Amino acid sequence: MVKKSKQYILRAFVCLWIPLAGCLSQPQTPPGYLVVGLESSPGRLDPRYATDANSVRIGALVFNSLVRADENSRLQPDLAERWEAVDERTYLFHLRNGVTFHNGKPLTAADVKYTYDSVLDPATRSPKRGPLQTVEAVEILGRYLIRFRLTAPHAPFLENATLGIVPVGSPPVRGLEVNLIGSGPFTLEEHVPGEKVVLKSNPVYWEGPPQIAGIVFRVIPDAIVRVLEFKKGTVDFVQNDIEPDMLPWLESHTDAAVKIDQGTTFQYIGTNLDHPVLRLREVRQAIAHAVDREAVIRHLLKGLGTGATGLLSPAHWAYEPRVPQYRFDPEQAKRLLDQAGFPDPDGDGPLPRFTLSYKTTTLDLRRRIAEAFKEHLRRVGIELEVRTYEWGTFYEDIKKGNFHLYSLAWVGVTDPDIYYNLFHSDSFPPNGDNRGRYRNRETDALLERGRRSLVSAERKRIYSQVQHILARDLPYIPLWWTKNVVVMNPTIRGFIPYPDGELISLKKASFSAAKPPV
Amino acid sequence: MEGKSLFATGLIILLLLAGAAAFAPLLAPHNPTEQNLEKDLFPPSRAHLFGTDKLGRDILGRVLYGARISLLVGLSTVAISCFLGVVLGSLSGYFGGWTDHLIMRLIDVLLAFPGILLAIAFTAVLGPSLRHVVLALCLIGWTGYARLVRGEILALREREFVHAAEALGGTPARIVCRHMVPNLLQPLLIQATFGMAGAILAEGSLSFLGLGVQPPTPSWGAMLSEGRQFLLVAPHLTAFPGLAIMLTILGLNLVGDGLRDRLEKRGK
Numbered sequence: 126m127v128k129k130s131k132q133y134i135l136r137a138f139v140c141l142w143i144p145l146a147g148c149l150s151q152p153q154t155p156p157g158y159l160v161v162g163l164e165s166s167p168g169r170l171d172p173r174y175a176t177d178a179n180s181v182r183i184g185a186l187v188f189n190s191l192v193r194a195d196e197n198s199r200l201q202p203d204l205a206e207r208w209e210a211v212d213e214r215t216y217l218f219h220l221r222n223g224v225t226f227h228n229g230k231p232l233t234a235a236d237v238k239y240t241y242d243s244v245l246d247p248a249t250r251s252p253k254r255g256p257l258q259t260v261e262a263v264e265i266l267g268r269y270l271i272r273f274r275l276t277a278p279h280a281p282f283l284e285n286a287t288l289g290i291v292p293v294g295s296p297p298v299r300g301l302e303v304n305l306i307g308s309g310p311f312t313l314e315e316h317v318p319g320e321k322v323v324l325k326s327n328p329v330y331w332e333g334p335p336q337i338a339g340i341v342f343r344v345i346p347d348a349i350v351r352v353l354e355f356k357k358g359t360v361d362f363v364q365n366d367i368e369p370d371m372l373p374w375l376e377s378h379t380d381a382a383v384k385i386d387q388g389t390t391f392q393y394i395g396t397n398l399d400h401p402v403l404r405l406r407e408v409r410q411a412i413a414h415a416v417d418r419e420a421v422i423r424h425l426l427k428g429l430g431t432g433a434t435g436l437l438s439p440a441h442w443a444y445e446p447r448v449p450q451y452r453f454d455p456e457q458a459k460r461l462l463d464q465a466g467f468p469d470p471d472g473d474g475p476l477p478r479f480t481l482s483y484k485t486t487t488l489d490l491r492r493r494i495a496e497a498f499k500e501h502l503r504r505v506g507i508e509l510e511v512r513t514y515e516w517g518t519f520y521e522d523i524k525k526g527n528f529h530l531y532s533l534a535w536v537g538v539t540d541p542d543i544y545y546n547l548f549h550s551d552s553f554p555p556n557g558d559n560r561g562r563y564r565n566r567e568t569d570a571l572l573e574r575g576r577r578s579l580v581s582a583e584r585k586r587i588y589s590q591v592q593h594i595l596a597r598d599l600p601y602i603p604l605w606w607t608k609n610v611v612v613m614n615p616t617i618r619g620f621i622p623y624p625d626g627e628l629i630s631l632k633k634a635s636f637s638a639a640k641p642p643v
Numbered sequence: 644m645e646g647k648s649l650f651a652t653g654l655i656i657l658l659l660l661a662g663a664a665a666f667a668p669l670l671a672p673h674n675p676t677e678q679n680l681e682k683d684l685f686p687p688s689r690a691h692l693f694g695t696d697k698l699g700r701d702i703l704g705r706v707l708y709g710a711r712i713s714l715l716v717g718l719s720t721v722a723i724s725c726f727l728g729v730v731l732g733s734l735s736g737y738f739g740g741w742t743d744h745l746i747m748r749l750i751d752v753l754l755a756f757p758g759i760l761l762a763i764a765f766t767a768v769l770g771p772s773l774r775h776v777v778l779a780l781c782l783i784g785w786t787g788y789a790r791l792v793r794g795e796i797l798a799l800r801e802r803e804f805v806h807a808a809e810a811l812g813g814t815p816a817r818i819v820c821r822h823m824v825p826n827l828l829q830p831l832l833i834q835a836t837f838g839m840a841g842a843i844l845a846e847g848s849l850s851f852l853g854l855g856v857q858p859p860t861p862s863w864g865a866m867l868s869e870g871r872q873f874l875l876v877a878p879h880l881t882a883f884p885g886l887a888i889m890l891t892i893l894g895l896n897l898v899g900d901g902l903r904d905r906l907e908k909r910g911k
Contacts, residue, residue: 348872370684370697374876424680425697489872493697496858500678500698511858518767 157338158323159617159634160359162351164366164488165516166319166344170305172289173244173251173297178536182628183322183342188289188307191218191237196623196630198389198440198539200283204232204290204308213278213579214261218286220269224331226292227312234271238263239293241273249297255557256546257285278577280584281542310335310632320344336619336635348489355379361614364626365607368490369427372610381612387431388609389438389624392534394483394498394602398561400529402467402479409599411461412530413451415505418604420453421497425490430605435592436538436547438606440624442581443541445589448596458505469506477508484522484531487513491532526553526560534607537625541588545572548591548600563600650901656894660887664710673701675708676859684877694879696869698859705861706883712862713843714891716773720780720842721835727781728788729831733819735789736796743793750786758783759848766854776855780842787838791830799823829903836895843888863888 154160167179175184185193193203202208205218224232241263244251259279264272275282292306305313310332311324325339343360345351348368354360356379365388367375375381394412396403403409422430437444459469467478483498485491492513499509509530514522523531535543546552549572552559568591575587595601609622616637621630663670673691679699687694693702735746753761762779769775796819799805808818847864849855856862863884870880 349874352875368872370873370876378875420680424683424699489869492858492869496698497678497680499859500676512771513858 154341154359155339157636158341159337159339159614159631159636160341160343160361161628162345162354162360162363162366163342164344164346164348164351167322167342170313170316170322171297172291172307173240173249173253175289176252178626179342181537182626183324184289184307185309185627185629186311186324186340186632187305187309187313188291189224189232189309190289191220191286192283193287193629194539194625194627196621196627198624200286204237205286208283208286210579211272214275216273216275216282216286217266218271218273220271221331222269224308225329226308227306227327228292229329230292232290232292232308233268234265236293237271237290238265239295240288240290243291243295243297244288251297253285253288256281257288260285278579280576280579281540284540284542311340314339330632332632335632337631340631355381355612358614361617362620363612364622364628365610367610367612369425369429369610372427372612375612380615382615382617384609384611384613384622385429386609386622387438387440387624388607388626389440389538390534390536390607390609390626391433391436391438391538392430392532392604392607393433393436394604395523395528395531395533396561396600396602397526397529398563398600399526400481402481403529405465406598407461407465408467409602410451411458411465411505412502412507413599413602414454414458414461415507416498416501416602416604417453421494422605425493425497426605426607429608429610431608433603433606435596435603436535436543436601437541437588437592438538438624441538441541443585443588443592445592448592450596451599451602455501455505462505462507467506477503478506480508480510481529482510482512484512484514484519484528486516486519494532523560524554526562528560532604537627539625541584541591542572542576544568544588544591544595545576548572548595561600563598565594565598568594647901649897650905653894653897653899653901656890657898660710660714660891660894663707664714667704667707667711671701671704671707673704675700675704675861677701684873684880686877687879693883694877696866696880697873700859702866702879702883705866706863706887709861709863709866709884710887712773712856712860713846713864713888716777716780716846716862717839717843717891719777720784721839723777723781724784724838725788725831725835727785729792729824729827731785732789732792733796733823736793737800737815737819737823746789747793750789753783753786756783759845762845762849763854766849771854771857773856776846776849779849780845784838784842788831788834791834792827795827795830796823799826832899832902836892836899839895840888840892843891 163179165179167183168177169175170180170184170187172184172188175181189204191203191205192200195201204221204224206221208216208218210216220234226232241260243249244253245257245260259275259277260273261276262274266272289307295306310327310330312327314325315323321344322342323339326335326337328334345354351360351363351366352371352375355363372383376383396409398404418432422428422432434446434448434450462478469478470476483495485495495511499511502509522528523533546557548559548563549569550564553562554560571587571591575584578584578587609624609626611622613620617634618637619634677700682695682699683697685691685695691701693706696702731746735743761783765779765782766775805818805822808822844864846855846862847868850862850865856865866884867881873880
């Protein structure tokens, strides 16, 4: 009897634990390489196509651009030693001499022209073509001198000069990206989609070769496995992909160096203004009052967020703090819903005023936040149907406008012209990202002025008004600005966190002690 | 005696679980969906015997209510898959020829896809719901039973008692139902016990992907998936739904083996 029972227990255990054991594989890492754990796989690394955060961050280590934002979001010279605005519609870039691509070929104005022309060519189908549509011509004035002519004054133009440069003749890569050539501090050694990206130090990098031998970006979708791999020493660095509740554990059970800084990533609830209920401003304001974002920040995010007032963070030059804000006030939410014409049919009874769906991804934290919101809205009489999808399906639905409510984040906001892309009535998909179909003539006019004006003070005034209107209309219900959390091997030196999560400073990182082979 | 006590233990476990599922509203000390963010990840205590989850919900209540979903999915998946598998496997094994070819090739095609992928595609097309999860799991689930039954029927066809039944003019349906299927009960029971465990875990995977039971409805598999992230800081989140699954599997195994022993003895 005892023997048989043991067999049964063993069988049951085997059933339960085999799947988890499979996750803890032992990958081989070349000596001296830094291993970064990623939650999701980067998409396409070709800078003409890279749009997701991981592709952009990895791409920045392989490709140089004319200019690059520093850790304070200010544009700094990269391939362009200097630049000048000849007039409102003409920019001149003086390229750095002596920069070579990974294949040894020198980088010249011809390569810059080729890259931009390639993006502007409709046949390339680059998602970056839209923001560059004001570029009329890219002209070579010398081996290291290039001119951009615009069709109209366009204040955020310089932001588009952060496009990675590829050599003349590089075909747009559609399949496996193994032959991508850039001029950055690392060369692309291997890219296995869904598994890993391996970068190798570029020994002839024009700023001096990186001190680490290379970087392996390993895709480890499971949060607990990322933590265990870090503890085991097979992962050296994780940024923002750690469950907030795991931080105290990591600090007490490992020698991890943990850096927490205020980030600029903006988390929000998007609304569909074509929806018969959500098109009413009072309803959106009621939702903003009903959601207890402070409780979510305190308990689910463990304080790793700051209540947001809008898309631009306080660190941004155009940030406007005096906008309408919506504190947690369920009674006010109920009053607004009554005013909007949705009285509660049975008081505290189970019948809702109306039902909305809320889409989010299957990531654990996102699911939990969705469940908390469901409960908050239930208390004011709104039934929320939480729908969770894997990232691809979710993002496709959002891009198509197939939602009532959803939650997403904007990462790396630099120029406030992003408002044009998000809220101008010309920016309905596929022309832009106004996915909730927000229409407001006053906002449209301000956004058009904002992108034409080249005077900082005037732009600040314009975007201040825009922020006021959007905080009143609430096409996005602001949630929080997330803090950046970096957990890394304590022997790593020289890494500087960027508020938008950029990893470019890894080019100057090093190990203070020899890294033991794992 | 030994077999009897094993069988009885298994039966008691299963009856207790079924009772817990049926009387969950009476047994649960707290509402399983009621949140209290202030009480997140509380360890087991007098107020919350199984502790609380990340949203401060009572885990005991969720395990009790989760039993309803998990047992329902497990039982209905096994019942439908087993029925389909026995019918198609018997046809294939008894008649052979093109019927056998057709059914076996269909199984080959279905097995060429990873099971969970087909289930994901199926539920993604039809939309997330409990019924669709069961149908999706049956889509592949029946193939195992069909292959098993076909193999057994092929062996049984050569046995004397089948030849005797044929000589006496028995119809194929009668021969299969009355003489062959009772001989298949043993392997079918073993397959069903593991099939049920697999179905409970697969339901968890689908719920985790957002294609199964929608939050905040509790199911053991989904609780296991949710709690996995807190394995190091709050193991009680996974321990209790994990134990519930383990007990169910144990109960099914004991009952399955007990039944087999009884049938074997009767056969002798």
